[in-house]
């Protein structure tokens with residue numbers, strides 16, 4: 064067991080995947096010689112050489128297209144799109160080609176593609192480099208969406224994503240890169256579609272991912288001091304979603320608050336609420352609630368960006384309203 | 389016609405039997421498309437369809453220059469390309485009819501014919517969307533050290549979409565074995581090329597990507613075959629991609645609902661004079677093939693197509709449980 068950062072866990076996962084399977088290759092802008100613009104791929108070129116670790120031109124459509132063609136032919140492309148916001152310039156590949164290819168060909172091909180991208184606000188990157196764009200893809204069946212919050216999950220989920228026969232969008236939150244955590248010497252893979260109950264509690268269920276998971280936990284500790292015992296669940300993957308674990312918790316607590324780093328309109332939290340209410344309305348003792356970001360582009364100023372993000376006090380306040388309903 | 393003179397120097401002609409094979413496939417494609425036209429007109433088929441009558445020499449010549457293990461990607465106007473690559477007529481029809489035993493189980497349709505077993509890796513309906521995908525297909529053969537090439541067909545209009553730029557640039561930087569074949573049929577939907585594109589010779593765009601660019605007669609199947617053979621050999625040797633602009637003509641409208649009234653008068657007639665099948669038949673006659681043999685081949689091709697259609701029409705629709713299959717592996 065050793066203590067590693069989120070960044071180190073990612074590098075190790077990529078190295079182990081490259082080591083394990085000759086078909087895996089890593090490519091993107093400045094991922095090879097420079098070691099990544101966030102140093103998330105440092106040392107991999109030196110270790111695996113230019114055939115396996117490649118720099119590309121600034122050509123997101125070409126990057127995604129290359130991933131698709133290589134996957135069709137049986138390779139396991141590990142592509143990086145530097146910022147998740149840039150998924151918009153290769154949206155066609157991600158939304159129209161990747162998730163339809165298998166279906167439209169009647170199962171003749173599979174798409175074992177992993178696309179890593181940095182998401183997340185809080186760092187003052189402004190409106191075009193801070194978004195958590197998972198929701199853009201929620202309405203597109205055929206993709207899997209992975210949102211790790213800890214070094215161990217970053218490692219275990221990335222390994223599973225790369226091994227997965229289906230296309231995975233893997234989101235790496237910028238605020239977490241230096242987060243430290245334990246990683247076993249032989250780290251475990253984390254299956255896609257398994258939520259983690261991060262904190263057990265009786266009164267209310269909090270569901271949150273990535274940076275919001277950490278804020279939800281902080282809120283839970285504060286709430287505990289006020290006599291509210293919150294359960295915190297991290298779904299870890301939005302597609303597939305471990306509805307069972309969340310439902311079982313809500314059946315016990317009767318109360319649900321989803322905390323998400325995105326506007327609530329058209330969000331995964333809204334979808335989760337709709338599904339749970341549709342299936343188990345009678346288990347709710349209070350209306351399920353969303354704590355999301357403000358419905359604006361992400362502001363640059365630190366003073367405004369913190370307002371935009373769901374804060375611990377906002378989470379605490381909403382949970383208190385829900386428990387006293 | 390070509391910019392590079394390399395092909396002019398190469399005077400090799402294909403054996404007559406080989407040219408007869410091309411004629412056979414071109415006739416099959418022509419009859420196939422004529423039947424599609426009829427089916428759509430009769431409302432037997434859903435959605436839209438984009439036919440390639442008049443452009444058969446490009447796909448037959450190009451696919452004839454590579455082997456089954458080589459790969460091919462094409463557009464929604466791709467029935468001809470997929471048949472030229474070797475897909476069976478009956479399963480191609482069945483796909484267009486939405487049948488369970490269609491090439492794609494009825495889930496792709498006219499615009500997405502795919503047959504991995506013959507290297508027909510996909511037909512794509514987002515203009516230009518497949519050019520970057522061709523890179524990955526070619527990369528795999530480079531990665532695994534197999535000297536295969538990837539043919540990538542697209543239209544003249546597709547050279548104006550951003551993906552074209554990204555794909556040609558990166559293919560050249562990585563020296564990927566891709567043969568980019570632009571079927572210049574003079575129109576993108578209803579817009580003549582001149583109204584959307586400030587240059588006449590699309591192959592000149594190749595220069596910007598540091599790859600050879602050629603303009604050839606797309607209605608001369610042997611010329612297409614010769615050029616693609618030459619540049620496929622070059623790509624296999626590791627010398628990278630090429631952009632080939634094949635001049636041809638779309639004899640029908642853009643899609644089934646288009647009567648193509650926007651064509652200047654006389655244009656269609658002039659191109660019908662240069663119909664690729666007529667040209668090839670005339671050439672074969674000059675080479676001593678007897679007219680009777682050509683006529684027999686024509687009626688054989690027609691019967692093969694009609695038989696394939698009859699079989700396809702008798703097949704079953706997909707069953708309801710197939711709706712949710714093939715989303716994830």
Ligand SMILES: Cc1ncc(C[n+]2csc(CCOP(=O)(O)OP(=O)(O)O)c2C)c(N)n1
Pocket residue numbers: 463465513514515516542543544545546547573575576577638642
């Ligand atoms: C990205 C995109 N934009 C527009 C369309 C609609 N569209 C379908 S075919 C076509 C014309 C394409 O022309 P060209 O590339 O010359 O091919 P052709 O149809 O002549 O074979 C257009 C505009 C599309 N399918 N995809």
Ligand SMILES: [Mg+2]
Pocket residue numbers: 543544545571572573574575576577
């Ligand atoms: Mg055209």
